Structures are given as structure tokens and as C-alpha cells.
Amino acid sequence: MVFNTGTALLDAIVLAAVSREPEGTYGYRITQDVRKAIDISESTLYPVLRRLQKEDCLETYDMAYDGRNRRYYRITEKGRLQLGLYKGEWAVYSGKISRIFEEARI
Secondary structure (H helix, E strand, O other): OOOOOOHHHHHHHHHHHHHOOOOOEEHHHHHHHHOOOOOOOHHHHHHHHHHHHHOOOEEEEEEEEOOEEEEEEEEOHHHHHHHHHHHHHHHHHHHHHHHHHHHOOO
16 A cells, blocks of 8 residues: 555554454454555554553453463453544544545546
């Protein structure tokens, strides 16, 4: 993609991906879900997950899987509120950009 993804948009996409699973989801699956929208590596994703956890937007828990622990991420109430703000801002922002493109003459 030719457009850069800022921190707020990346946070919004990650929160949206995690919010789809009420019991939470794990890092690799989050990466796969986010990749449906933007190209992202796991090395980029994990700092985002840690930041969102530090900001109390995500919480974690471990669960055994194939003899080892897998870390799961679940959206918190604060994370849901933040996601709601992001969704509202995105609707306004994307609408403005879409109108400009629709009015462009090629």
C-alpha cells in the first residue's frame, strides 16, 4: 500500500481485530486479521499490543496450547470506548477523503 499507517489508525485496527473475539485472541491470529487490511509484521504488531495493554485498552491471559502457554489479548472497557472514538473519527475522516476522490477529475 502506498499510504502510511499512523499510530492511531494502527491502534484502531488492532483494537477492532481483538474486539471481534469476546474471549480474546492470540498474537498470530491478530496479525493475520490485521493483514486483511494492511501489511504488518509480527515485529511491528507486538509493540502495539504492549502499548495498548499499558494504556489499559487490552488485557492479557495465558492458556495452555499444545504443551505450552499461548498469550491471549482481550479488549477492556476502556479499549471499547477508545475503539468507539476511533470508529467515529474514521467515519468523518474517510468520508471527507472519499468526497475529495469522488470529485477528482481524471
